Amino acid sequence: MIINIEGLEFGYSSVPILKDVTVTMRGPRFISILGPNGVGKSTLIHCINKILSPTVGTVIIDDRNVKDISIKEMAKMVGYVPYSANDTFPLTVVDTVLMGRHPHSHRGTLDSDLDIVYETLDMLGILDLAMRSFNELSAGQHQKVMLARGLAQEPKVLLLDEPTSNLDVRHQLEVAKMLKRLSRVKEILVIMICHDINIAAKYSDEIILLHGGTVFDVGTPKEVITRQNLEVVYGVDAKVIDDEGVPHVILRDSIQEKKQLEAGVTVPETRDTATEAI
Numbered sequence: 042m043i044i045n046i047e048g049l050e051f052g053y054s055s056v057p058i059l060k061d062v063t064v065t066m067r068g069p070r071f072i073s074i075l076g077p078n079g080v081g082k083s084t085l086i087h088c089i090n091k092i093l094s095p096t097v098g099t100v101i102i103d104d105r106n107v108k109d110i111s112i113k114e115m116a117k118m119v120g121y122v123p124y125s126a127n128d129t130f131p132l133t134v135v136d137t138v139l140m141g142r143h144p145h146s147h148r149g150t151l152d153s154d155l156d157i158v159y160e161t162l163d164m165l166g167i168l169d170l171a172m173r174s175f176n177e178l179s180a181g182q183h184q185k186v187m188l189a190r191g192l193a194q195e196p197k198v199l200l201l202d203e204p205t206s207n208l209d210v211r212h213q214l215e216v217a218k219m220l221k222r223l224s225r226v227k228e229i230l231v232i233m234i235c236h237d238i239n240i241a242a243k244y245s246d247e248i249i250l251l252h253g254g255t256v257f258d259v260g261t262p263k264e265v266i267t268r269q270n271l272e273v274v275y276g277v278d279a280k281v282i283d284d285e286g287v288p289h290v291i292l293r294d295s296i297q298e299k300k301q302l303e304a305g306v307t308v309p310e311t312r313d314t315a316t317e318a319i
């Protein structure tokens with residue numbers, strides 16, 4: 042399973058958001074896409090799963106241009122777990138996850154589909170939610186159910202848009218670890234957009250770092266998560282330490298604040314720089 046993106050450009054208007062994106066993702070592997078807000082991470086995965094079509098360039102999955110692959114075929118090959126949208130399904134958890142079996146549909150539901158759904162819920166540790174109504178669950182539980190729906194689809198490529206954003210630290214670790222295991226056990230290509238650099242660094246085989254609408258760096262976590270890269274791409278002053286071979290980032294300050302402090306400019310205590318950055 043290889044995804045080859047070649048000279049991809051995409052814009053929602055005449056202004057390109059992504060330009061000259063060329064990258065190869067090879068499975069079975071667990072790959073993270075990192076980059077600041079608005080850089081085009083979600084847009085890029087939408088170009089892979091055919092929600093969007095590149096203006097220029099190509100996306101090739103196993104020697105086939107995605108533009109020549111039917112929607113139904115794509116749904117069998119590529120699973121997609123969207124950014125935790127405020128989706129509501131007036132359904133039980135089982136029925137919501139069963140929707141993931143739709144691309145493989147036959148008439149009605151087979152016992153084997155239900156078996157896959159229950160196995161997936163079990164694997165994610167949410168078997169007890171099976172008969173609950175999706176709409177009454179917490180954000181973290183929603184996220185796990187949506188993840189289960191993507192897994193139940195049994196795709197060869199699984200794309201996940203910030204699958205850990207609503208989870209507490211323990212569940213973030215567990216989900217990332219499970220995604221890595223899944224890439225091995227099911228021999229699939231798992232591609233996750235992630236905001237937590239340390240989670241991505243700890244579990245990913247490879248990291249694709251986006252900046253300025255294009256691929257700024259790609260490689261192993263050790264190669265990509267460097268002080269220099271974090272400074273240029275995120276505008277932060279960070280210390281990167283080696284935690285048993287895995288890079289671990291300690292954030293110190295935003296570059297802007299650091300420069301102001303060095304220049305002797307006092308920063309008001311109450312200023313919410315995190316919000317301003319967004």
Ligand SMILES: Nc1ncnc2c1ncn2[C@@H]1O[C@H](COP(=O)(O)OP(=O)(O)O)[C@@H](O)[C@H]1O
Pocket residue numbers: 053058076077078079080081082083084085
């Ligand atoms: N449907 C849309 N229409 C117009 N602009 C959009 C749309 N979706 C995203 N954008 C813009 O495209 C840029 C990249 O967005 P996105 O891919 O969502 O970034 P990321 O996922 O990296 O945060 C942003 O500037 C965003 O405002």
Ligand SMILES: [Mg+2]
Pocket residue numbers: 082083084124202
């Ligand atoms: Mg996004």
